[in-house]
Amino acid sequence: MRRGLFFLVLLAVWASDGRAEMASGLRTLMTGDDSRGWQAVGRLNMGATSFCTGALIAPDLVLTAAHCMFDRDTGARIPDGEIEFLADWRGGRAAAYRRVRRALLHPNFTFDGENFAARVAHDVAILELDQPIRNTTITPFATDARPDKGAEVGVVSYAHNRADSPSLQEVCHVLARQGGSLVLSCAVDFGSSGAPIFVVEDGHPRIVSLVSAKAEVRGQPVALGTSLQGPLSDLMALRAQGDGVFDRPAPKVRRLSLQETQTATGAKFLRP
Numbered sequence: 001m002r003r004g005l006f007f008l009v010l011l012a013v014w015a016s017d018g019r020a021e022m023a024s025g026l027r028t029l030m031t032g033d034d035s036r037g038w039q040a041v042g043r044l045n046m047g048a049t050s051f052c053t054g055a056l057i058a059p060d061l062v063l064t065a066a067h068c069m070f071d072r073d074t075g076a077r078i079p080d081g082e083i084e085f086l087a088d089w090r091g092g093r094a095a096a097y098r099r100v101r102r103a104l105l106h107p108n109f110t111f112d113g114e115n116f117a118a119r120v121a122h123d124v125a126i127l128e129l130d131q132p133i134r135n136t137t138i139t140p141f142a143t144d145a146r147p148d149k150g151a152e153v154g155v156v157s158y159a160h161n162r163a164d165s166p167s168l169q170e171v172c173h174v175l176a177r178q179g180g181s182l183v184l185s186c187a188v189d190f191g192s193s194g195a196p197i198f199v200v201e202d203g204h205p206r207i208v209s210l211v212s213a214k215a216e217v218r219g220q221p222v223a224l225g226t227s228l229q230g231p232l233s234d235l236m237a238l239r240a241q242g243d244g245v246f247d248r249p250a251p252k253v254r255r256l257s258l259q260e261t262q263t264a265t266g267a268k269f270l271r272p
Contacts, residue, residue, distance in 0.1 A: 039088040047082035053195035056140040059132035064194030121180025144206040157195030
């Protein structure tokens with residue numbers, strides 16, 4: 001099974017042994033006690049081709065990356081009915097299993113678009129589940145505005161070498177804010193696409209971004225995340241209109257040029 005992650009950038013070599021996990025601060029959530037408070041994060045099985053990470057933001061809504069909805073090799077949309085959300089997937093079991101009724105992608109996201117910075121900035125989708133998840137141990141997350149440069153954030157994600165249980169990185173940092181995206185020190189890999197990036201205040205995590213890609217900036221591995229608040233507001237407003245994102249004009253969102261992003265961050269972008 002292929003693992004989803006937007007492959008836009010020059011990549012460093014990623015070790016998969018225990019030393020890499022220790023160095024990155026990743027902690028595997030193996031037990032119910034480990035995952036307490038994080039049960040609304042789950043694995044998204046994208047048909048038989050790939051998987052991503054998603055998180056509940058309402059009993060019937062999962063937040064993830066828009067590029068997860070496409071077959072990486074062909075560029076074709078994965079049928080909504082072939083997507084399954086496995087809440088708190090650990091050790092071969094999930095706390096809840098749901099199929100996706102409809103996937104709504106931000107109208108400014110283009111899977112094969114040339115403007116990579118705009119793709120990251122709008123790499124947001126909400127998935128309507130066929131049935132809401134009403135479970136006292138699975139509490140949907142609130143969302144919030146993107147954090148400032150230097151802020152501490154955390155991430156819960158699955159990946160190709162940790163596909164059977166999620167991992168928590170409690171502390172990573174916002175290295176830069178560029179247009180509609182964030183550059184982060186968080187450890188991500190294939191399968192981490194759509195993983196929620198959190199700020200935690202008074203013990204309450206709130207989602208402030210989503211993992212879109214991994215990159216190399218000046219020789220150091222980084223994660224690229226969306227600026228969540230604006231794109232998510234666009235999607236929720238379009239959903240409330242009742243006719244989906246494909247029947248309405250796209251919201252007016254400034255698009256960064258590739259040159260602007262390369263100049264600001266030093267990141268090297270390649271086509272997927």
